Amino acid sequence: xxxxxxxxxxxxxxxxxxxxxxxxxxxxxxxxxxxxxxxxxxxxxxxxxxxxxxxxxxxxxxxxxxxxxxxxxxxxxxxxxxxxxxxxxxxxxxxxxxxxxxxxxxxxxxxxxxxxxxxxxxxxxxxxxxxxxxxxxxxxxxxxxxxxxxxxxxxxxxxxxxxxxxxxxxxxxxxxxxxxxxxxxxxxxxxxxxxxxxxxxxxxxxxxxxxxxxxxxxxxxxxxxxxxxxxxxxxxxxxxxxxxxxxxxxxxxxxxxxxxxxxxxxxxxxxxxxxxxxxxxxxxxxxxxxxxxxxxxxxxxxxxxxxxxxxxxxxxxxxxxxxxxxxxxxxxxxxxxxxxxxxxxxxxxx
Amino acid sequence: xxxxxxxxxxxxxxxxxxxxxxxxxxxxxxxxxxxxxxxxxxxxxxxxxxxxxxxxxxxxxxxxxxxxxxxxxxxxxxxxxxxxxxxxxxxxxxxxxxxxxxxxxxxxxxxxxxxxxxxxxxxxxxxxxxxxxxxxxxxxxxxxxxxxxxxxxxxxxxxxxxxxxxxxxxxxxxxxxxxxxxxxxxxxxxxxxxxxxxxxxxxxxxxxxxxxxxxxxxxxxxxxxxxxxxxxxxxxxxxxxxxxxxxxxxxxxxxxxxxxxxxxxxxxxxxxxxxxxxxxxxxxxxx
Numbered sequence: 001x002x003x004x005x006x007x008x009x010x011x012x013x014x015x016x017x018x019x020x021x022x023x024x025x026x027x028x029x030x031x032x033x034x035x036x037x038x039x040x041x042x043x044x045x046x047x048x049x050x051x052x053x054x055x056x057x058x059x060x061x062x063x064x065x066x067x068x069x070x071x072x073x074x075x076x077x078x079x080x081x082x083x084x085x086x087x088x089x090x091x092x093x094x095x096x097x098x099x100x101x102x103x104x105x106x107x108x109x110x111x112x113x114x115x116x117x118x119x120x121x122x123x124x125x126x127x128x129x130x131x132x133x134x135x136x137x138x139x140x141x142x143x144x145x146x147x148x149x150x151x152x153x154x155x156x157x158x159x160x161x162x163x164x165x166x167x168x169x170x171x172x173x174x175x176x177x178x179x180x181x182x183x184x185x186x187x188x189x190x191x192x193x194x195x196x197x198x199x200x201x202x203x204x205x206x207x208x209x210x211x212x213x214x215x216x217x218x219x220x221x222x223x224x225x226x227x228x229x230x231x232x233x234x235x236x237x238x239x240x241x242x243x244x245x246x247x248x249x250x251x252x253x254x255x256x257x258x259x260x261x262x263x264x265x266x267x268x269x270x271x272x273x274x275x276x277x278x279x280x281x282x283x284x285x286x287x288x289x290x291x292x293x294x295x296x297x298x299x300x301x302x303x304x305x306x307x308x309x310x311x312x313x314x315x316x317x318x319x320x321x322x323x324x325x326x327x328x329x330x331x332x333x334x335x336x337x338x339x340x341x342x343x344x345x346x347x348x349x350x
Numbered sequence: 351x352x353x354x355x356x357x358x359x360x361x362x363x364x365x366x367x368x369x370x371x372x373x374x375x376x377x378x379x380x381x382x383x384x385x386x387x388x389x390x391x392x393x394x395x396x397x398x399x400x401x402x403x404x405x406x407x408x409x410x411x412x413x414x415x416x417x418x419x420x421x422x423x424x425x426x427x428x429x430x431x432x433x434x435x436x437x438x439x440x441x442x443x444x445x446x447x448x449x450x451x452x453x454x455x456x457x458x459x460x461x462x463x464x465x466x467x468x469x470x471x472x473x474x475x476x477x478x479x480x481x482x483x484x485x486x487x488x489x490x491x492x493x494x495x496x497x498x499x500x501x502x503x504x505x506x507x508x509x510x511x512x513x514x515x516x517x518x519x520x521x522x523x524x525x526x527x528x529x530x531x532x533x534x535x536x537x538x539x540x541x542x543x544x545x546x547x548x549x550x551x552x553x554x555x556x557x558x559x560x561x562x563x564x565x566x567x568x569x570x571x572x573x574x575x576x577x578x579x580x581x582x583x584x585x586x587x588x589x590x591x592x593x594x595x596x597x598x599x600x601x602x603x604x605x606x607x608x609x610x611x612x613x614x615x616x617x618x619x620x621x622x623x624x625x626x627x628x629x630x631x632x633x634x635x636x637x
Contacts, residue, residue: 007501248443294459
């Protein structure tokens, strides 16, 4: 317990003679644990269900390497990579959304805001239509397009520093321009090529294997600790640039680093699976409403993001089985429901 | 801060020579727009300095330069004998606290949580909540009388309470110098006085050097030990209120014709604007 009443269940942790100290919001901690548990249960359900049903006990056995033959192939080789990708990409997108919503101080902030997804799609389209590139070339084109767009938005929004609102406006403008470019590219392409491009553009985890999972996990394992180290300065920025600077925050450095890391989190998912919309937009706000804590928070947003994407991919696989939907289509639907809910809430409040 | 009782009621004039914070021949402005040229100011140590002047005279800009929110394009701001731009950001924030004109309380933040953010310059990634942090936050909340509010949401507070929370956040920073940009602007008269009493108390009892931009000249005269009067980016006069505040100066700085009388309680100068007097007929006025 803390001697100060923070208005929330708070536990102070002091270890190693006070060299390692922090405050834990017990409600947030508990809810994050719950979210992680839900995500894992959903993952197990995804592994168990499908055209070939596997009992949960055998799923666990297969995960521990005790299954053989068909069960092993279905659970570990077919279903597991996709489920793992949904978990880590969901978390990455949720965390990325939290970064952008904190930086823009706007619940509509997301990597889309600075044109990342529109740019990534442009990059992918150019590679698909112009060079009929393979999977890795498309991923590379998407990365290049997304990052170039994000940098362009940042540069255009710069005027003695970057403000959240200006970033949003410039991002929307550039996104609109790129979207029209994308439409033009699609119109020029042959039907078959255009279909490939559209499938990529919907964002899908279909048919992804472990060869995609490990590189993604390694990249994210490098990015996430850096993001977490910047969480405190990020929270200082939420009080306004002047207040943050007066408290010793290096505002522009922190903001640029967070933008780069936020884009990198989304880029990892986009490069592998194509643009998956709405997870990064909705997860931070859902996390905020569940925990009731101040501002958007990285870890709860990541946990909610994981739940959302695992659930969405479960639906993508089962809702119209045997037809497999791209998970991006499901997240767009969930996003639509989320917006309706948000509107109703706001209307009730007024 | 030694807290030595002997130092408590020292006349700041005797310390006039010492200054930890000063501006030297600085040109300050935004983008291409120059606000002040060749500006030099010494902030008296352990004084309560109030910067006054008409709207857009450059007083907030001076405060922003003093707190390193903007860099002079020429000249220097000196902090403890070294250019302020040469300090690491957190080191400045351990010596000098600033309450900006506008700050944003994050949605759904509680009072104690906001005050605790003032501890940022003293914390590290692995040391986020030391015993010292806790004591500083408790002390700051006690000094601003908001301990009872600590669990409340900042959004739910009244304007006066909210401003005290922000002051508490700056106090939790535990800096010997406090800079405040128009801290009384959105407060009613009782809360304005309450806040000024608090700042004055911090200056006299705790030995903080306080620098504030204020709009109300009578408040400045009552509470300041040192007034800096500015006009068009330049300093017109500076010194103790009783020495510099005259009808001429007020006319020159604000363009306001007035007479000066003595505050019947404090004996400090008090400004009475001339203007028209709608409820009194001209005959009684001339007597």
